[in-house]
Amino acid sequence: MPQQKMNMTTKILIWMGCGLVVGSLINAFASEVAFIQDYLVNGLFHVVGALFISALKMLVVPLVTFSLICGVCGIGDINTLGRVGIKAFLLFMLTTALAITLAITVAVVVAPGEGFDMQTAGQAEFTAPAAPPLTQVIIDLVPTNPIAAYADGNMLQIIFFTILFAICVLMVGERGRSIAQGAEKLNDVMMEVVNVVMLVAPIGVFALMAKTFSLQGLGLILPMISYFGVVAVVLVLHMTGTLMILLKLLGRVSPLMFLKKMRTAQIFAFSTSSSNATIPVTLRSVEKRLGVDNSTASFVVPFGATINMDGTAIMQGVATVFIANVYGIDLGISGYLTVIGMAVLASIGTAGVPGVGLIMLAMVFNQVGLPVEGIALIMGVDRLLDMMRTAVNVTGDAAITTIVAKAENKISMETFNDPAAGQIEEVHLPHEAPLPEK
Numbered sequence: 170m171p172q173q174k175m176n177m178t179t180k181i182l183i184w185m186g187c188g189l190v191v192g193s194l195i196n197a198f199a200s201e202v203a204f205i206q207d208y209l210v211n212g213l214f215h216v217v218g219a220l221f222i223s224a225l226k227m228l229v230v231p232l233v234t235f236s237l238i239c240g241v242c243g244i245g246d247i248n249t250l251g252r253v254g255i256k257a258f259l260l261f262m263l264t265t266a267l268a269i270t271l272a273i274t275v276a277v278v279v280a281p282g283e284g285f286d287m288q289t290a291g292q293a294e295f296t297a298p299a300a301p302p303l304t305q306v307i308i309d310l311v312p313t314n315p316i317a318a319y320a321d322g323n324m325l326q327i328i329f330f331t332i333l334f335a336i337c338v339l340m341v342g343e344r345g346r347s348i349a350q351g352a353e354k355l356n357d358v359m360m361e362v363v364n365v366v367m368l369v370a371p372i373g374v375f376a377l378m379a380k381t382f383s384l385q386g387l388g389l390i391l392p393m394i395s396y397f398g399v400v401a402v403v404l405v406l407h408m409t410g411t412l413m414i415l416l417k418l419l420g421r422v423s424p425l426m427f428l429k430k431m432r433t434a435q436i437f438a439f440s441t442s443s444s445n446a447t448i449p450v451t452l453r454s455v456e457k458r459l460g461v462d463n464s465t466a467s468f469v470v471p472f473g474a475t476i477n478m479d480g481t482a483i484m485q486g487v488a489t490v491f492i493a494n495v496y497g498i499d500l501g502i503s504g505y506l507t508v509i510g511m512a513v514l515a516s517i518g519t520a521g522v523p524g525v526g527l528i529m530l531a532m533v534f535n536q537v538g539l540p541v542e543g544i545a546l547i548m549g550v551d552r553l554l555d556m557m558r559t560a561v562n563v564t565g566d567a568a569i570t571t572i573v574a575k576a577e578n579k580i581s582m583e584t585f586n587d588p589a590a591g592q593i594e595e596v597h598l599p600h601e602a603p604l605p606e607k
Contacts, residue, residue: 176592177367178433184371185378185440192382200386214380221373222441224366228449230319232359233471234331236452238352240467241335242345250332250468253573257469260415260569261477262513267411268479269512272403272486273505281395281487282494324445324475332468356463363449367433374440385552393550396491400554403483408561412479412568420572422585429588430458431567438563442555444474447563455567457591460584461574469573473566478516480558480565481526484551485512485533492534492543504537511536526555 199205244250310329312318318326338345413424434454438447448471455466489508493500500508515529527544534541574580584590 177370178436180371181374181433181436184375185436188375188378189382191375192379192384193387195379195383196386200383206383210380210383214376214383217373217376218380221369221376222443222446224369224373225437225441225443225446225449226322228359228363228366229445230322230327232356232363232449232452233324233327233467234319235352235356235359236463236467237328237331237471238335238338238349239356240464241332242339242349242352243462243464245339247336247339249577250336253465253468253577254472256573256576257472257569258476260419260572261473261565262516264412264415264477264479264565264569265482265516266509266513268407269482269486269509271407271411272400272483273490273508275403275406276399276487276490277505279395279399280490280494281399282491322445324471328468328471328475359449360453360457363453367450367453370437374436377440381552381556393547396487396547397550397554399491400484400487401557403487404480404554404557404561407479407483408564412565416568416572420568420575422571422575422580422582426586426588427459427568427571428564430454430585430591431564434563434567435560438559439556442552442559444477444559444562444566447559448474451563451566454591455570458584459567459571460581460590461570462579462581465574465577465579466570469570470566473569474562476516477562477565477569478529480561481529482512482516483561484526484554484558485530488530488544488547489533489537489539491547492539495546496540496543498539500537500539507537508533526551526558 195205195210241250244253309323310325312323312326312330315326315330318330338348409428413428416422416424416427431454434447434451437450438444441447451474452466452470455461455470456463486508489500489505492498493504511533512529515532530544531541533539534544571580
């Protein structure tokens with residue numbers, strides 16, 4: 170009887186667990202050993218992890234470009250494209266509002282930070298980064314130089330230019346058909362490149378986890394256990410509760426099947442802490458595993474990776490209550506409503522800006538009169554929470570994509586309900602070039 174092969178998700182989970190254990194052991198017992206720190210943590214783990222992140226980021230721009238051209242040409246109708254965009258945008262705003270409302274509600278009930286000892290946290294210095302004005306963010310949507318936008322990986326500008334380009338391909342009619350067909354072939358090739366990169370994913374995930382926990386360790390969580398615990402619980406509640414209820418009510422699909430098929434993308438998001446770097450894996454999971462048509466997935470997934478910030482909104486909600494309790498400031502109902510409104514608006518206004526989480530948090534603190542230096546308290550555990558936040562963000566991207574696709578009748582339920590659909594097989598390179606047909 171042939172031995173059943175372990176699937177990719179299981180392999181990645183095992184290697185991720187090993188990385189967590191190895192990193193935690195190094196942090197506990199070898200944090201002062203120069204050889205291990207120099208050659209293992211900052212040497213091998215750092216290099217392998219950085220190479221893996223670079224390989225993922227390498228895929229993002231070409232994959233989004235070709236996939237988006239295919240998607241727009243596949244829709245074939247500008248009105249439909251606008252309808253899909255508006256639906257996705259409104260749903261992303263809804264999930265962000267629900268996320269921060271849930272976060273504030275749970276945080277007010279649990280009251281993290283009451284009786285907090287400032288000495289145990291080791292007060293660090295924090296300088297709030299400047300937030301760009303909303304007018305500038307809107308102006309920056311249109312690239313002055315598309316090549317520079319592609320080189321810098323500016324997702325909003327890339328999405329804007331690529332959609333404009335693809336619409337014009339449709340407008341020139343028959344002459345543009347070869348460009349659309351070329352984009353389809355290039356998109357197929359890029360999906361295969363994703364499969365090849367995924368084969369080394371377990372090792373990359375191990376290196377990233379081992380380095381993170383070697384430097385951070387689990388000990389950092391202890392002084393901040395109330396804050397960390399509430400954020401973690403709300404993230405899980407939002408991912409398995411709010412998003413799945415929306416998926417069931419609006420998408421009318423099985424949340425359990427959805428979660429099962431999204432595990433690989435969630436693990437990638439967790440280990441890379443980057444929604445943008447996870448776009449290739451999210452796109453692959455949504456199209457091949459969930460059965461969403463490329464015309465919908467190629468537009469909604471990159472859009473969501475840029476503006477959907479459920480996880481960040483949850484962190485803001487809990488952090489606001491936590492810091493208010495630490496400093497003994499009563500925000501009241503109006504203060505919390507302000508935080509909810511600010512989080513939703515800031516998720517649009519700071520889309521695609523580096524260090525977006527801290528910028529948004531500084532904006533919220535300034536608005537409700539909390540000391541911005543309080544952010545220094547939570548920065549110690551922010552790296553670990555960032556990993557969880559990204560997994561929630563990616564799950565939200567995929568859930569909204571599925572809901573929009575179901576509304577537009579752009580999803581194959583046969584693929585969605587097939588547990589084995591789209592699983593990564595081993596990539597076999599041909600030993601010799603195929604002979605041309607006679």
